[in-house]
Amino acid sequence: MxxxxxxxxxxxxxxxxxxxxxxxxxxxxxxxxxxxxxxxxxxxxxxxxxxxxxxxxxxxxxxxxxxxxxxxxxxxxxxxxxxxxxxxxxxxxxxxxxxxxxxxxxxxxxxxxxxxxxxxxxxxxxxxxxxxxxxxxxxxxxNPAFEYRIVKFNLPWSPYRSSAATEVHTHISRDISFWERFLDMMVENRLNVLSLWNNHPFPYMISSENFPQASPFNDVEMEEWKNFWKTLFRMAKIRGIQTFIVNWNIVVSPEFAEAYGVREYNDLSETVKKYTKESVTQLINEYDDLTGIGVTLADWMGNFGEMEMTPQKREEWIEETFVAGMKAAKRPVKFIHRSVLAGDPVAMRNLIDRADLKDPALVEIKFNWSHGHSTPKLAITHDYHSGELDERFWNPIPHNYRIQWMVRNEDFFILRWGQPDFIREHISENTKEYVNGYFIGSEGFIPAMDYSHKLSPVKTWQYAFEKQWMFYKTWGRLLYRPDTPDSYFIDQIERRFGKGKGEPLFEAYKLSGNMPLRLASFYRSTWDYTLYSEGFIEAEPSSRTKWFDRSSPFISVDQLINHETLDPDMVSIADYSKMVGMGEKLGPQKISPLKLAELSESDSRKSLELIGTLYNKTSSFSGALVSELDDIATWSYLGLYFADKLRAGVALQDFRNTGDESKKEKAVELLEKCLDHWDMVIRYTSGRYYPTPHVSTQRYGEEFKEFSWEQLRPQVVRDIQIAKDSIINSDK
CATH class of the missing domain: 3.30.379.10 (Chitobiase/beta-hexosaminidase domain 2-like)
Incomplete structure (x- = not known):
């Protein structure tokens, strides 16, 4: 035959x-x-x-x-x-x-x-x-480990959160040359899906046939937008990359709200339903190279008391708009159903059953909420049950959808990161029968314009994703093939920076890259602003406590002492001090704050030793290598800072529990060492990085409108005074 x-x-x-x-x-x-x-x-x-x-x-x-x-x-x-x-x-x-x-x-x-x-x-x-x-x-x-290896890319127009950190990307995100480089990077790293997210995409993509005033653009402007989208989707398809448009709900454009007499958010009227359904159909029909469409049951479906919508009602709204719009289109497309705070697994399963889609749906679940770069153990999700794990999403095993873990990164936007051992462990721990993919990406960071790094001879890259090349390479390659050996990444480093530099730089990457993972594992966080590991910031608390200091977003020593952990094997400072005081022993799997400090210091010092040898091999012609080394040095000093702050917290809490003045003196001494480490962080960053717009700190006024390590130095000094002013716990 x-x-x-x-x-x-x-x-x-x-x-x-x-x-x-x-x-x-x-x-x-x-x-x-x-x-x-x-x-x-x-x-x-x-x-x-x-x-x-x-x-x-x-x-x-x-x-x-x-x-x-x-x-x-x-x-x-x-x-x-x-x-x-x-x-x-x-x-x-x-x-x-x-x-x-x-x-x-x-x-x-x-x-x-x-x-x-x-x-x-x-x-x-x-x-x-x-x-x-x-x-x-x-x-x-x-064979690839996962069918879907997805990049989450937030668009700067109609953004979920407006800020200077978003607006700065508007021009570049419409530049086809940027997308050409970004898509090529995805192919190189075996990332096969580009998901594009914003509040309300339709006015930027179609001229609604029955609601022409929905879009603010004239015919010429709209044609330019359509050419952009069609070019982007075509470029992706020719590279074997699937494309999805994902939006939040329930949202319409300001122009639509004004023209048709509805609310911009949370409007359940028949007008909004009809417009949404028709927009979904028209979008699919006009963009032949678009792979699919996604929907998220988000903040504007009655989450905050503006109207009452049960999980079932939310799914019914999706069914009457998105699913109905897909069914009316000229061709089938794939469907992403995001599972977040407003979702419920039973209602979602019923919707997907009734939808009877050609391809299994993609159900995205946030792994450890917005801080997936933490412990590889699944501790919390972002669902209807406020973070408690709800196994009904995967038990019983679904037959018409599969789950993709969303490993969100709200923890490092400036410094380079790549820790393949963490990714391998994450994949090993979380490869299940019902899982067929991962999302990687951020809500607060768009990898387009590199607006943080100052112009200098070492800045040899143009775009932010090019600077973060190791992040995409480790995640992409290991999602495709988890047994990709370290030698591959070492070879890639040597191709960039020359023979002899691959092994020490790669090892330093791994060692220093543990710092944000450990902080996020120790310091339990939920939504976006509850942690920014790179900056040692908690802009909003995960839970309301008396220890949350609204005077600044910085994590004070008191906050570090009293905060609960995310990783179930880690023990908080407050709990550890109490256990020691009562003579209790930790279980063999438990990690005390002092043990965590030991690990953080050991890795940081080894990393500094490795890059010390590489600094000696650099010259004025070394280009980006110098910047890479400086980022690793910054992570390493942050790791030393974290280690001594943990120790200081234990000593300070021991003093408060026992009245032992020597413990208080030790805490002050350790916090003074913390200041030395922070000054080294400033040394490695202030000359290279601008104060950077960061959406999570803007609510603290002009002082914290932009992020830098230097501006937080007074908060590091303040910790010393907190220790000096401490008194014995009143209940002792």
Whole structure:
């Protein structure tokens, strides 16, 4: 029986081009747009490393090449005697298999879809860039760990929260050249879904047929918007990236509210229902390359007493608008149903059952609420039961939807971060039958304009996501393949910064990257502003306590002492001091504040030692390497600060419980050391970073309108005075 395949060849040999370049002949079905694009991009990349690709159509193949990439589905009689149907067994969507024949001299890369073919082709390219010798490329079977590897990207227009930190990105986020680079980064890191979020997207995407005054734009302006969206979705599709538009509810544009006599938020009128349903249908019909649409049961569905909506009523509103609009469209699309505070699993399951979608729905659940970069243990979610885990989302196992963990990052926006060991542990801990993906991204940070870093010779990047390259690389690659070895990341560092720098820099990344994870695990937080680990800030409390100091967003020593932990294995300072005073022993799995301090200090000092050797190898031509080292140094001194502040908190609480003056003296001494560590943080940041707009601190007035470590120094000094002024607990 005839077989049908798409074939790409790379005919490898040491053929001189006359300029000393290695020539590799690449043949493929040029009718396949996605693989043609990937091959063209790879050709450009390899060219600068002395490797030239010769691209040609499959019809020109005269003999078996050295490297052949085969996607099951296209016709090639030439390989009927070599490739069998059984060769494609165990290859999953977006996966590929390496098969060697003729003693290993000929390599076949097999896949069952276009993305798998592209990833296989890029894998070959990475090997050539790193090892040069194609004979070292080994047989393997690679399947992605998760079907959906999703970037959450908040749009700066109609934003969920308006602020200077959002508005600064408006121009760049409409620049196609920015999106070209961002999408290329996603492909490189095997991130396969771009989800775009804002309050109310429709006025920026369609001219409503029955509600023409919904949009503030004239015909020319609207055409410009449509060209932008169609170009973006087309660019994503050609790269194998799915696109989703996700919005909050219930919201209409200010122009719609004024023109049609409704409220901008929380309006249940038939007018708003009709407009929303028709907008969903029109959006799908006008944008052929859009993969899907998403909805979040959010703050404007009766959460704050403005109107009463039960979870069932919220789902019914979604059914009458979004689901009905999808059903009326000319083609089926995928559906994201976000599970947040306003949601209930039973009502959600009933909605998805009635929707009878072609593809399983995507149900996003926030992992540890807005601070997923914490413990890999699932401690809280953001659902109808106010953070308590509700297993009804996944028990019984759903048949028409799967869950994607949202690992939100509201904890570091300025400093670079990449901790692959944490990501691997997170994946290992949370890979379940009912989970098929992850979201990564922020609410308070848009990775477009890098507005924090001052211009200097070390600033060799243009966009914020390029500076945070290790964040996207570790998350993306490990979500695709959790067994990606450390050697891969080390190779990537050495390609950027030169031989000999990869291993120490990578190890320093891992060690210093533990600091924000430990703080977020120790200091339990819920919504966005309840923690900003990078700045040691709690702008709003997770729970109302007398220890929350509204005079500043900084986490004081008293707040650190009395706050509950997120990780169930960690013990708070207040609880630990009480247990020690009563002679109680910690269980073997428990982590005391002093043990956490020991870990934080050890990692920080090791990290500083590693980058110390790298600083000695830098010069005025080292570019971004210097900035990378400075960020790691900053994390390391924050880690030392955290360690001594934990110790100071224990000593201070012991004094309050026992009256032992030596404990008070020790607390003051440790907090003075904390000031030294903070001054080192300032030293490594004040000359490089502008005071940066940060939405979580703006409610504290002009003093905290912008974030910097330097502006918080008086709060660090204040901790010393808090310790000096402390008295014995009155109940002792």
């Amino acid at each position: 005839k077989k049908f395949y798409l074939v790409i060849f790379l005919l490898l040999g040491n053929i001189s081009t006359g300029i000393g370049r290695e020539l590799i002949s690449v043949a493929f079905n040029t009718q396949n747009e996605q693989i043609s694009f990937a091959a063209g991009e790879l050709k450009k990349e390899l060219y600068y490393d002395g490797i030239q690709l010769r691209l040609s159509d499959l019809s020109q193949v005269m003999e078996i090449p050295n490297i052949t990439v085969v996607v099951k589905g296209d016709y090639s009689l030439f390989f009927d005697d070599i490739i069998e149907d059984t060769d494609f067994e165990n290859i999953g969507p977006e996966g590929f298999k390496i098969k060697k024949i003729k003693g290993g001299r000929s390599i076949f890369v097999l896949s069952i879809d276009q993305n798998g073919a592209v990833y296989g082709l890029l894998d070959i390219g990475e090997h050539l860039l790193s090892k040069r010798d194609i004979n070292e490329y080994e047989a393997r079977l690679v």
